[in-house]
Amino acid sequence: GAGVSQSPSNKVTEKGKDVELRCDPISGHTALYWYRQRLGQGLEFLIYFQGNSAPDKSGLPSDRFSAERTGESVSTLTIQRTQQEDSAVYLCASSLSGDLRNEQFFGPGTRLTVL
Template sequence: GAGVSQSPSNKVTEKGKDVELRCDPISGHTALYWYRQSLGQGLEFLIYFQGNSAPDKSGLPSDRFSAERTGGSVSTLTIQRTQQEDSAVYLCASSFTGYRDNEQFFGPGTRLTVL
């Protein structure tokens, strides 16, 4: 079946511009997560959605970062006034909350480069 999809796969932007990253979770998965991965920083949690609400947004690094989820499906991560330190691979994951575990399935990621 279809996995988690993300778009765009690559995004190059200039410092100060806003960007939007999109995530389509696996159909039926109610939980959605955003992480980012940068060299030397490992995997960093950003925010998690259960349905359309975000019980945990503790990982958002600044108020320039925001995310929303609509219809319990697609999510958009928005970064305003991008900075060079925002350059990273942004990974989206989803999971089905009816199981015993919290196995998360990851999308291919969006590589963001801020010049």
């Protein structure tokens, strides 16, 4: 079956512009995570969605970052007034709720470059 998909694969934007990144999780996966991977750094947790529960936003680095998820499907990550330090690969992952092992399946990521 289809894996996690993300779009766009690459995004180049100018400092100060807003960007929207999209994630389509695996069908049936109720848990969805966003991570950020900056050059030379490990993946950093950003936000977690589980079904219709309130998201865990504890990893968002500033109020310029926000995310939404429609039910148990598509999620969008929005970065307002982008800064150069926002340049990174943004990865989305989904997993089955109730999976003790919590295997997270990752998409290919969106490579964001802020000029």
